[in-house]
Amino acid sequence: MEPTQTLALEDIDLSDVEFWTRPPAEREGAFLTLREEDPIRFFAEPQISEMFPPGRGYYSLTRHADVVEASKHPALFCSGSGTNIPDMPTEFLEFLGSIINMDDPRHARLRRIVSRGFTPRQLDAMKSDVEATAAGILDEVIERGEGDFVTDVAAILPLRIIVDLMGIPRSQEKFIFDRTNVILGLADEEYVPDQTEGGIMTALLGAAQDLTLLITELGEARMKDPKEDLTTALVTAEVDGEMLTPSELASFFVLLVVAGNETTRNAISHGLLALTEHPEQRDRWQADVDGLAPTAVEEIVRWATPVIHFRRTVTEDGARIGEREFSEGDKVVLWYSSANRDPAVFDDPFAFDLGRAPNDHLGFGGPGPHFCLGAHLARREITVMYQELFRRVPDIRAVGEPVRLRSNFINGIKHLPAEWTPRAAS
Ligand code: HEM
Numbered sequence: 001m002e003p004t005q006t007l008a009l010e011d012i013d014l015s016d017v018e019f020w021t022r023p024p025a026e027r028e029g030a031f032l033t034l035r036e037e038d039p040i041r042f043f044a045e046p047q048i049s050e051m052f053p054p055g056r057g058y059y060s061l062t063r064h065a066d067v068v069e070a071s072k073h074p075a076l077f078c079s080g081s082g083t084n085i086p087d088m089p090t091e092f093l094e095f096l097g098s099i100i101n102m103d104d105p106r107h108a109r110l111r112r113i114v115s116r117g118f119t120p121r122q123l124d125a126m127k128s129d130v131e132a133t134a135a136g137i138l139d140e141v142i143e144r145g146e147g148d149f150v151t152d153v154a155a156i157l158p159l160r161i162i163v164d165l166m167g168i169p170r171s172q173e174k175f176i177f178d179r180t181n182v183i184l185g186l187a188d189e190e191y192v193p194d195q196t197e198g199g200i201m202t203a204l205l206g207a208a209q210d211l212t213l214l215i216t217e218l219g220e221a222r223m224k225d226p227k228e229d230l231t232t233a234l235v236t237a238e239v240d241g242e243m244l245t246p247s248e249l250a251s252f253f254v255l256l257v258v259a260g261n262e263t264t265r266n267a268i269s270h271g272l273l274a275l276t277e278h279p280e281q282r283d284r285w286q287a288d289v290d291g292l293a294p295t296a297v298e299e300i301v302r303w304a305t306p307v308i309h310f311r312r313t314v315t316e317d318g319a320r321i322g323e324r325e326f327s328e329g330d331k332v333v334l335w336y337s338s339a340n341r342d343p344a345v346f347d348d349p350f351a352f353d354l355g356r357a358p359n360d361h362l363g364f365g366g367p368g369p370h371f372c373l374g375a376h377l378a379r380r381e382i383t384v385m386y387q388e389l390f391r392r393v394p395d396i397r398a399v400g401e402p403v404r405l406r407s408n409f410i411n412g413i414k415h416l417p418a419e420w421t422p423r424a425a426s
Helices: 017-021 022-038 064-072 090-101 106-116 120-125 130-141 149-154 156-166 170-184 196-225 230-236 247-278 277-289 289-304 374-394
Strands: 040-043 058-061 145-146 309-314 331-335 414-415 417-419
Touching: 017 289, 040 090, 058 064, 064 331, 090 106, 090 196, 090 247, 090 417, 106 230, 130 149, 130 156, 130 289, 130 309, 130 374, 145 149, 149 156, 149 247, 149 414, 156 170, 156 247, 156 374, 170 196, 196 230, 196 247, 230 247, 247 277, 247 289, 247 374, 247 414, 277 289, 277 374, 289 374
Parallel strands: 058 331
Antiparallel strands: 040 058, 145 417, 309 331
């Protein structure tokens, strides 16, 4: 997709919700203008509600090198004051964000504990057969020849994998799906019909509370009666004599289901859209499904950039990025979506090229302590999903406009009509 530069620099306002409903090519055009003309531009924050005064505004890092620089220096650009743009009370930060909203040493301590449950070996050892799960999902729809690719296919795989890994009954899948949609789709009426401040808060806290109750009960059950699942690994993991507290477990679970579901789902959905729009790339992958998979999956994550940004907060006066000097408390926003189109790093950045190498995208975050814990799992899920699709429904394609999520944080597709030649379930 080629960007269209319809907005002059002074007319770009990343804080305006309407900006995020503009067509993708226009948004790409605006970020292109920012990278070229003012790569660390300041934006004021809007007054979201009567209750909360507007924050102090934020500097927008739009170039790849600057996003990397901030990610690499967590002591100067920290996560503990929040990683979304609006400021939140401290209790909320941990409740909703767990380790993503923490700094070392606490972040490192908790990440060490949860990583124990997350090594490739640990994941392999658990009953998470990604291939069989992906095949089962296709079986449920394959005879129909049409469907909503997002809700029938793309959203189900990461959800089912997390549910199976954690040892949660599959009957709870829909319950978790609905709550993660609320948490990451707060600005979207489809998920939160009451768009008043009170309505949004009630929906957010209610969804997080529901997930907390579910995992607390399960964690208690596993303490008494351990099983071969990630919940057991998490409640029994010990690092230097320390274990997760019940509230740390609950917050980590909320992060896991939210971070693990919405992101991978959107990578898979954007993948089908891009393959439909670039038939030559689709033919190329189809001709060498396994061989091209490693680079193709990275390109899908770069192309989709499911997480549009995260924020950091400056910890001391004089911290710098390039020539720009910041003051303590300044907020900087790391626009991964923009970094992933930076021509300083990517040749022909607006081309969808499944063989792209090198591909130093920041889709899983920049280098640093918060690099995505689930990157290995996500890559595996995307790879397997496309292997199954190419094998079982090779002519699957998007046949209508995607319905996009209204968000400046998640590059979401809510619905994507698709068709394929019907086949018998296996
Ligand atoms: C394509 C799929 C995915 C994308 C694009 C993605 C993206 C990201 C990004 C950008 C970060 C960095 C946060 C920061 O720097 O503040 C992150 C962190 C994280 N991700 Fe992912 N993610 C994906 C899949 C997953 C999966 C499948 C899981 C788990 C099941 C997961 C769990 C996490 C966790 C726990 C963190 C926090 C790490 C920390 O703060 O130390 N992610 N992810």
